[in-house]
Amino acid sequence: MLWSSFLLALREIRRNLLRSFLTILGIVIGVSAVITMVTLGNGATQAVKNQVSSLGSNLLQIRNGQRMMGPPGGGGAGGSPPFSLEDVEAIRNQIIGLAAVAPEVSKSATVVSMSNNWSTSVTGSTNDFFIAGSWKLASGRTFSEAEEKAGQTVCLIGETIRRELFGTQQPVGESLRVNNFSCEIIGILVSKGQASMGRDQDDTVIMPIKAVQRRLTGNQNVSSIQVSVADENDITSVKEQLTNLMRERRRLGDDKDDNFNVQDTRQIAEALSGTTQVMTTLLAAVASVSLLVGGIGIMNIMLVSVTERTREIGIRLAIGALEREVLLQFLIEAVVLASLGGLVGIGLATLASIGLSQVMNVPYTFNVGINLLSFVFSAGIGVLFGYMPAKRAARLDPIDALRHE
Amino acid sequence: MSALIELRGITKIYGQGQASFKALDGVNMTIEQGDFVAIMGPSGSGKSTAMNILGCLDVPSDGEYLFRDVHVEQLSRNERALLRRHYLGFVFQGFNLLARTSAQENVELPLLYRGESTAARHSAAQAALKQVGLEGWGHHTPAELSGGQQQRVAIARAIVTNPTILLADEPTGNLDTKTSNEIMALLTDLNGNKGITVLMVTHEPDMAEYAKRIIHFVDGNIDSDVRKREIT
Numbered sequence: 034m035l036w037s038s039f040l041l042a043l044r045e046i047r048r049n050l051l052r053s054f055l056t057i058l059g060i061v062i063g064v065s066a067v068i069t070m071v072t073l074g075n076g077a078t079q080a081v082k083n084q085v086s087s088l089g090s091n092l093l094q095i096r097n098g099q100r101m102m103g104p105p106g107g108g109g110a111g112g113s114p115p116f117s118l119e120d121v122e123a124i125r126n127q128i129i130g131l132a133a134v135a136p137e138v139s140k141s142a143t144v145v146s147m148s149n150n151w152s153t154s155v156t157g158s159t160n161d162f163f164i165a166g167s168w169k170l171a172s173g174r175t176f177s178e179a180e181e182k183a184g185q186t187v188c189l190i191g192e193t194i195r196r197e198l199f200g201t202q203q204p205v206g207e208s209l210r211v212n213n214f215s216c217e218i219i220g221i222l223v224s225k226g227q228a229s230m231g232r233d234q235d236d237t238v239i240m241p242i243k244a245v246q247r248r249l250t251g252n253q254n255v256s257s258i259q260v261s262v263a264d265e266n267d268i269t270s271v272k273e274q275l276t277n278l279m280r281e282r283r284r285l286g287d288d289k290d291d292n293f294n295v296q297d298t299r300q301i302a303e304a305l306s307g308t309t310q311v312m313t314t315l316l317a318a319v320a321s322v323s324l325l326v327g328g329i330g331i332m333n334i335m336l337v338s339v340t341e342r343t344r345e346i347g348i349r350l351a352i353g354a355l356e357r358e359v360l361l362q363f364l365i366e367a368v369v370l371a372s373l374g375g376l377v378g379i380g381l382a383t384l385a386s387i388g389l390s391q392v393m394n395v396p397y398t399f400n401v402g403i404n405l406l407s408f409v410f411s412a413g414i415g416v417l418f419g420y421m422p423a424k425r426a427a428r429l430d431p432i433d434a435l436r437h438e
Numbered sequence: 439m440s441a442l443i444e445l446r447g448i449t450k451i452y453g454q455g456q457a458s459f460k461a462l463d464g465v466n467m468t469i470e471q472g473d474f475v476a477i478m479g480p481s482g483s484g485k486s487t488a489m490n491i492l493g494c495l496d497v498p499s500d501g502e503y504l505f506r507d508v509h510v511e512q513l514s515r516n517e518r519a520l521l522r523r524h525y526l527g528f529v530f531q532g533f534n535l536l537a538r539t540s541a542q543e544n545v546e547l548p549l550l551y552r553g554e555s556t557a558a559r560h561s562a563a564q565a566a567l568k569q570v571g572l573e574g575w576g577h578h579t580p581a582e583l584s585g586g587q588q589q590r591v592a593i594a595r596a597i598v599t600n601p602t603i604l605l606a607d608e609p610t611g612n613l614d615t616k617t618s619n620e621i622m623a624l625l626t627d628l629n630g631n632k633g634i635t636v637l638m639v640t641h642e643p644d645m646a647e648y649a650k651r652i653i654h655f656v657d658g659n660i661d662s663d664v665r666k667r668e669i670t
Contacts (some may be wrong), residue, residue, distance in 0.1 A: 345536055348535075348536065348547075349547070349551075350519065351495060351522065351528050352522065352527075352548045352551065352595070353519050353521075353522040353523025353524070353526075353551055353552075354523075354551050355516050355519050355551075356516060358551060432495050432496060435530065435534060
């Protein structure tokens with residue numbers, strides 16, 4: 034009975050192909066909107082995570098100032114003393130399990146090569162910087178020990194600088210003018226692309242920290258320290274040790290708050306992906322309203338169909354169809370219609386998601402969960418909105434139904 | 439042997455209070471197995487109401503309806519549907535075939551509700567179509583058939599379940615004289631050779647002549663009950 038009802042429903046749908054198509058259009062749009070939103074949202078979250086992890090693996094950043102207070106970056110943290118190279122040495126010597134400890138000081142500067150100039154940010158650090166930030170060399174070499182110690186004016190440049198200043202030329206060995214001094218380019222970094230918030234990570238010049246301190250900032254300060262932890266499982270304990278060490282070095286009493294903060298890239302990733310996830314949920318909720326509207330469309334057409342087929346229902350009842358058999362027939366018809374809409378919607382959403390993810394430059398992954406959920410949900414809508422018309426059909430009086438014109 | 443059908447004091451009232459209308463007023467009737475009854479009468483005489491009650495489509499307001507000693511007036515809607523499914527066959531004035539559905543499928547419809555297998559449905563429908571003289575017409579839709587042929591399909595649908603009673607409501611109402619006579623001959627044949635009890639409503643005296651017994655209704659009750667031929 035169930036199988037024949039299913040076949041009957043399919044035939045009824047085929048009989049009114051255009052109307053069936055228009056009926057399911059609402060469901061198709063609803064399902065594809067929900068799936069596309071969720072798929073793109075997940076893609077965006079994934080993209081954010083990828084970008085953050087490109088900052089460096091197992092990375093901890095120690096910045097000045099209290100966390101989440103004052104201007105971003107903690108630069109304006111009043112009264113907190115700057116870091117120094119001695120802090121870096123202390124961390125390196127007193128905490129075990131670290132892959133790299135890199136001091137960092139940055140200053141914006143204009144760089145010139147021949148007739149081209151470019152405004153960028155010059156960062157002073159050590160070779161550890163490349164380990165902590167997962168930078169790879171495209172060509173050339175990193176700093177020698179002597180260059181680091183003496184603070185010689187040598188530099189590595191990012192892909193953007195290479196492109197803007199040198200174009201097709203080979204820059205290694207050339208000299209680069211930074212504000213009022215010149216330095217020798219010893220290496221080129223492999224492109225890392227855009228970081229979160231649209232910052233171009235490749236728009237950078239790296240020099241030994243002592244060179245930057247002497248030539249650009251004019252003091253011995255270190256603005257932040259990057260610490261790369263060797264084993265991911267140690268991150269929490271290293272973070273605690275770092276905090277204790279810094280408190281000790283700064284002689285902070287038990288009653289004083291930290292005047293620096295240690296951030297871990299995973300936290301940044303979680304904070305950022307949390308935002309995109311909220312957006313995804315919100316968009317999916319809006320899209321699911323259209324699913325509901327689609328369901329009402331199905332109810333509407335099913336009611337019309339019941340009225341149109343009153344005589345048929347009368348015949349079925351007269352020859353001995355039970356109430357629940359007529360109910361089942363119309364219910365199955367509604368469910369088959371809605372499920373069909375769900376399937377078409379999934380197909381459409383897959384196409385739209387693949388296309389849009391390419392346009393928006395986010396990774397595409399087929400999300401089995403949301404596709405399955407949408408399909409089940411659309412079938413559920415068939416049951417929900419098909420029940421009332423089906424009940425109406427089943428309750429018809431056979432005599433009246435047969436007389437219906 | 440007890441009668442197939444027995445009506446005792448059947449009354450049917452439509453509406454309530456001042457606006458109420460008594461369609462049947464204490465009808466008593468007995469119908470034996472194998473009879474061919476024509477029910478006649480002017481409009482509003484209650485013949486259609488009687489037919490609906492006999493066909494278990496409607497229940498009386500008062501009185502008793504015994505079908506093979508079962509009190510139909512006490513049955514639920516679903517129980518009456520099952521009774522129709524297993525014992526009754528219907529033929530209507532307007533044929534009432536499913537549009538855009540082949541004759542074969544129309545005839546198979548009652549078997550579908552009986553839960554019979556595809557093969558059984560198929561062969562039974564073929565046999566029924568052959569019996570009404572429409573062998574080889576199974577794939578045609580009602581729109582492709584003449585009125586007489588459509589009514590034959592409707593009769594095939596009614597007899598495919600081997601019913602005890604065939605109820606025909608003005609079966610020739612929409613047909614010309616020649617076709618009407620063919621249909622009546624078919625009903626007579628089904629009654630005579632297959633032993634199906636036939637109850638037929640008609641307002642055409644010519645058609646009533648085919649029956650073994652003619653019952654006239656006037657103002658909600660039986661006016662005359664004439665036996666033309668004996669039940670064989």
